[in-house]
Amino acid sequence: MAVCAPIRILFFLVSIKLACGGKLLVFPQDGSHWLSMQSLLEKLSARGHQIVVVIPDENMLFNDLDNYTVKEFSQPYTQDVLESHFKEGTKHMLTNMPILQKITKLYKQVTSTSALLLASCESFLKNDSLIRYLEQSKFDAMVTDPIFPCGDIAAEHLSLPTLHFMRGVPFGMDQEAAQSPSPPSYVPRFFTQHTDHMSFSQRVKNFIVRIADYFIGRLLYRPYAKLASDFLKRDISVMDLFSRASILLIRNDFALDFPRPVMPNMVFIGGINCANRKPLTKEYEKLVNSSGEHGFVVFSLGSMVSELPMEKAMVIAKALGSVPQKVLWRYTGKAPSNLAENTHLVKWLPQNDLLAHPKARAFISHAGSHGIYEAVCNAVPAVMLPLFGDQMDNAVRLESRGAGVTLNVLHMTSEDLSNALKTVIEDPSYKKNIEHLSALHLDRPIHPVDLAVYWVEFVMRHKGAPHLRPAAHELNFFQYHSLDVIGFLLLVMITTLFISLKGCYFAFRRCCGKRPRPQSKTKSKAKPE
């Protein structure tokens, strides 16, 4: 035991040092991504770490920042531009239009969002005084959300070990960068809405998407590679940026997600957002307790969608009026004229706290990853109206477990929504299935927040986790897949076969073939005679 003493003392001292003076740089993403990262940062701050958060001055959801040192950089557009941009996007998603027009609009929306975020990143990297401040501050590590690799560019510049706090990066680039194999035969690609059990035609689609992802991902993220190369003054690819993370803190859990190969530096912290739990206010407590034996329904389409076109709102309001439950609907738009008495519009609601109430009967959600995990944590079956991003795939995961029903928000009628709501409330299998999921999800050796805190401090203590970095990073495509080895072995086999056949042929000719013209020899010999 005693030989460990120096190590333990060292550990203890490092722990004390970290607990008193660990210094963490945080580069978060705006929107709901920030909300779950807060659970981690709050605990790290409570453990005495000094946290510096870098955010744009014009933003949507960066709040509760009192415990951190906040460093702002100027956003090259106003908050109004940002908000109207997202509102416009939501409007398109909720409007029926021909498929070609829809794709064009979506493409424009994606490229303009990327352009906005790229401009923001550029503005950050050009902020000399902020960059100088970051250079001079002695950080132990960085936590960043890698959906756009701006934080990674700064981390590379500052030579900081990094943790990615993430749900995933589009086009499977996170998995690729981590060298995690994703056989397309049973690992569904994002945006395909497949489960892990695919028919032949689904496997064909999944395979094609796998290949397309490879090229589209690199194409769409190329501007970041250019930006990084310019800033760092050397060529760097976007895959280099993504793959530099020491630890990936992934907001996923295999109780809900489909089991697949993972890498040793992947840490699963799905449901970390469920830790944000407070008692209900008196007002809400009174409201939900008045719902009687039927209980209540929580309805929210997430932080980005708080109002709807009136036509859609009326379709929904009619459906909500058809159930005996009280409905708490987070909605900031104009109240639809057909709003029933059981439906209460609120500008904001404590979603997780409400779902945790024993009278919560169902959750109508856009199937964002946070909402889905809150449904699972609290064992409340869901009706899902996915809108964009990973929401369709989240919905597939819950629906394939028999714990929710998915509707197409564009085409659904009042009857569809009403029926779906009644189904998940009245058919006991939904409650049973979500309780089963919940039991699996909540049965873990360590809470996701504590696990995330542990790994952040690990990276701070050990200046990264190079022992978890697979040697695959040093192989090119051909080497990784042993294509050069297969080529070499084929060459050896073919050469061996060729030489053997030639040898056999030669031996056969020697043994059994005609002797080379003995007559002519006789003739030529005969001539001089």
Next chain:
Amino acid sequence: MAVCAPIRILFFLVSIKLACGGKLLVFPQDGSHWLSMQSLLEKLSARGHQIVVVIPDENMLFNDLDNYTVKEFSQPYTQDVLESHFKEGTKHMLTNMPILQKITKLYKQVTSTSALLLASCESFLKNDSLIRYLEQSKFDAMVTDPIFPCGDIAAEHLSLPTLHFMRGVPFGMDQEAAQSPSPPSYVPRFFTQHTDHMSFSQRVKNFIVRIADYFIGRLLYRPYAKLASDFLKRDISVMDLFSRASILLIRNDFALDFPRPVMPNMVFIGGINCANRKPLTKEYEKLVNSSGEHGFVVFSLGSMVSELPMEKAMVIAKALGSVPQKVLWRYTGKAPSNLAENTHLVKWLPQNDLLAHPKARAFISHAGSHGIYEAVCNAVPAVMLPLFGDQMDNAVRLESRGAGVTLNVLHMTSEDLSNALKTVIEDPSYKKNIEHLSALHLDRPIHPVDLAVYWVEFVMRHKGAPHLRPAAHELNFFQYHSLDVIGFLLLVMITTLFISLKGCYFAFRRCCGKRPRPQSKTKSKAKPE
């Protein structure tokens, strides 16, 4: 919070039920494998679980069984046969002989060991009263060491969810059965002594071994498939048996092992054996404290090798006499005549407790997985004399980290051993490197014993872990590797290309080619005129 109450109460009740009356069937393997499994079973027993251990009546190391219900089955050979069999094997390993003779001896040794263990398994499965007892006992789960899948056959018969407690199964069958990808380009195969950084020729060898493993594994384990099929009265493959495990408790840690893809049901508990720690007896305490500033060296070749040919023993004794440290050598053979004063022969030594002493300077080991982890836990650099099994590969792992030196026990001279010992003791890089490994290994969110206990209880609570079973199990080789999809897409591409080319050719002929013989038309028309 309140909605979780029913789930929590259920959990609580299940926990209480398990804590009071969980019933576990254990099918261990003899030898050092048993020693580390004991750490887990002791804790499970202390938590109130009833543990039934099934072992052969003739065995080597099954001891400390007081806390368990022990069920013995008759071994079809005596302990003398068993011990002399292993002694014979050790003798061959330690004797210089031509390579061909060595391979023949090794092959005979492997097949005869397999035959002994198979006969033992057969004897167990034919023990009707024991099988009936197991059928009637209501077990919650089984823990078994899968190096030979006898426990799995019983678990399949009893429909019991199973945990594999293991270091690995030969020929990578554990990885294959778990559907864990093992790219041969950077995942070294066992018995190759490669690291994860391989040259081209090493990758060629690794690739060939990968393919050979596939066939050799199935060939060598075939008798178990036959035995299982006869016993279960239906066809079952050995891969079916290996792949039925819910959770793999793997005695490995990526501080020491090379990072590679893993599956969500793999739990890494490397170093679990370090938990077996007791204070030194007064006798040992006095002995090691008398070693002065130079400290002492611990020397053991594992539980299976306690004596050596006299010639080899004298080579070693000479080397041990050349260092200023005291040497504690676990040795039951006749003392070599050149034994120096600093060397103390003991019949058994508390290896982990001695290595934990601050005066321990080096560890001479056969590089068994237990010893290697004890070296790492206690940060003691090692001189390794690997003999068989995974020992060469364990040695490569420690040596490649600069924390140990490997010698060929057959060819080493006294000078080799003496120099190696002086190197690891006097060159500070070895101590520094093993301290670094130790710091990484010991820095974990939960102790390996607690983690193993947690997962055993998880499997007992949830009757397995089907949510962690990848869908890959339902795919055949062609489907898994998308070969059918690739074939289909190639067919579509070739057909499309063919039709396009034909179309182009036809269009070209129509547009630019010669008109079909206008003259003959005129001629034929002309004729009737």
